[in-house]
Amino acid sequence: MIRTLFRVLGDRYARPVRRTVALMTAAAIVEGLSYALLVPVLRSLFGSSPHDAWPWLAVFAAAIAVCAVLRYISDLSGFRVGTTLLRGVYHRLGDHLARLPLGWYDTARVGEVSVLAGQGVLRALSVIAHLLAPLISACVTPLTTVAVMLALDWRLGLAALAAVPLVVLVHRWTGRATAAADEERAARDRDATDRVVEYLQAQPVLRAGGRTTERFHLLDASLQRVERSSRRSARAVVPGALGLTFTVQAVFTALLVLGAHLALGGQVGTAQVLTVLVLAARCADPLLSLGHLGGRLRGARAELARLETLLDTPPLPEPRRPVKPRRHDVEFDSVVFRRDGRTVLDGVSLTVPQGQRLAVVGPSGAGKTTLLHLLARFHDADSGAVRLGGADVRAVGTEELMSRIAVVFQDVYLFEGTIEENVRLGRPDATGSELRAAAAAARLDEVVDRLPGGWQTRVGEGGARLSGGERQRVSIARALLKDAPVVLLDEVTSALDPVNEAAVNEGIERLLRGRTVVMVAHRLSTVERADRVAFLDGGRIAEQGDHRELLARGGRYAAFWSDALTVASRP
Structure with missing residues (x-):
């Protein structure tokens, strides 16, 4: 989706997004690495001299502060870039629409362009301001945390790493399962917009015919189709959300059982096991948030795809070496x-x-x-x-x-x-x-x-x-x-x-x-x-x-x- 976003934005607008992505990635990596400091903290707390934990707690607090500053800067950059790009994309869309041949503007495209230029662009570019930071955090922080687990104990780290392909498979399966429902919902939305425009334009005819008190059946039927497609779209998401929750909880339970087994056998220390469990619990939150983000990301991806298709529509070609008419016949x-x-x-x-x-x-x-x-x-x-x-x-x-x-x-x-x-x-x-x-x-x-x-x-x-x-x-x-x-x-x-x-x-x-x-x-x-x-x-x-x-x-x-x-x- 990020590549699609860059293609839609073009080189001029893609650069600030790349900087924002780099800042958000750095914040997510620092957050994941900061949890490694829990090992010396817990080791000191469970050791013979708990007071030795204070210096490590100070270092841990400093790391969290650095992470907070990076997160603030990256989130602020996301909001600023998002608003700037929104203006830029509207200008680019308007310029492109002005260069398309009039034959392109048939009746069916009125609703399509209306929806896309309104909520479509807002939904697509809300990724930068509202979804990019949670998405990067949900992907990068767990991977960094898994790397820390591998450094602490390779067995526990491998157990956590096994969750990665499972989560990816669940997301892909959910995406395929909801693609048809999402596309149907988008088509119904465009059709409903057409019917609303038609209803407003038909007011003189309806009033002249004395039908102002009657319901407009075409609009009613269109809105009913929107309602049914919305229900199907919502139902299609449920299996994926349950599957992701089950996968995350199953991996956490497996880590708990494995950690207890290794600790009881004396193969790892208590501090290491507790650190791994804390890290696993911390991983669970962003991974579970992917279920909530997934629907919004799929909607934004679909709007980006439609926006890209529109921007790829060939306009009337401009001459490479334009000439100037000398007469006016x-x-x-x-x-x-x-x-x-x-x-x-x-x-x-x-x-x-x-x-x-x-x-x-x-x-x-x-x-x-x-x-x-x-x-x-x-x-x-x-x-x-x-x-x-x-x-x-x-x-x-x-x-x-x-x-x-x-x-x-x-x-x-x-x-x-x-x-x-x-x-x-x-x-x-x-x-x-x-x-x-x-x-x-x-x-x-x-x-x-x-x-x-x-x-x-x-x-x-x-x-x-x-x-x-x-x-x-x-x-x-x-x-x-x-x-x-x-x-x-x-x-x-x-x-x-x-x-x-x-x-x-x-x-x-x-x-x-x-x-x-x-x-x-x-x-x-x-x-x-x-x-x-x-x-x-x-x-x-x-x-x-x-x-x-x-x-x-x-x-x-x-x-x-x-x-x-x-x-x-x-x-």
Whole structure:
């Protein structure tokens, strides 16, 4: 498990853990060696002059003091390193999650990442702060004590040494017996987290259907499975705990019988026998604590394994020699993209000259939004190339690529914080005047002026305290503040009321002015303002050209336009 911990932490964070392990090991060895001083102490006490024990008692007390100081320093180091590493691992996990392709984030992984990033990381790294010292003490101190027993009497030492493989076998047997139950419990926990999230997200639907007083059966069933798996996991531990207790007690009894036999035969002294029995009793406590530590260690090991698997998931590769695009035109060259065994885009070729606008239209599921994702390199194409300024986006560094692209999607997510903090995500170092200018262009200043907190109004998780139109204005202001030369736009006004739609359209028009634009379009006005239109269907380009040209052809686009006019004319 220690090796797994080092792999998860990486070289940068593994060094302080190694120092902490060395301190804890030294404290455990000193503790075991200090018990050897009991021999002269007991020999003096049972000898002709008990007063001779005082010097040895002083030496024994000094050894215990040294052991206590080492234990304090090592435990303090464990707590400090644990808190530091917790912060470091969260940063490493967050950076890694940000580099994974969006295709990795399917529905099943929501609960997995939630559990892992919450209690999983805490449980895994609690090993350093809370479990590492008891674990090392439970392993090293008994072994050191056995070495002392061997030095006192080889027969008693060998009898104590026989317990080592027995304890190891019991632990391995317990680990194998509980592995399946622990894995099932972890899977049930992840499923229950998914169901809780689903239940919270389904509140509008449940309330609209008048089912707020009913129990949510999917969540109930999931929690019942957690309860049953918890019981099975607890029962699986019982045989191992009883086996460890029986083994330790049996070895201690054997040492007691052997020691009495040797003492009665005059082969060893009384002081030696008493010392061995004291040492054996002292060994029993840490060995028995392994039974309690075992469950927590197995849980931490499982979380470490899941964390290692997540961190080993390959992110989108960064170029070894990144290039910088010299222009801001866009090209899709025979792009093929597959997901979950389905071909989403099949041989798509499109060009957008610098400063022009491309509107991508077509039925739902045609792959329109996927085009935007590939250009922003949320995914990599399976074949073909996506180019920005003549450079393959895979050859452009992530920071460089994203500095040149502003993205405005229909579903806007705002982070918990103030309006100003969410807008400044576009460019954190922007001045106050630049911030206000972007807000005015997006007509966000109207929202800020009527809110009691102004710029410091907290938006809530996901922007829940703002309306859809207000969230869109924040998103557009953020894109305007970023001032990127390329804009990716997924139709953002389809679900807005007329007032907000007018405000958002005005902000979008200012955002798009003079920039290279690729936009997924549904509204007729958006399509008409485009320099070029591509009709996408079934992952392929069915038609492309300018708006008037495509209408004159009387093909798929003309039919789409006619249907859109019919829908727009309905009362």
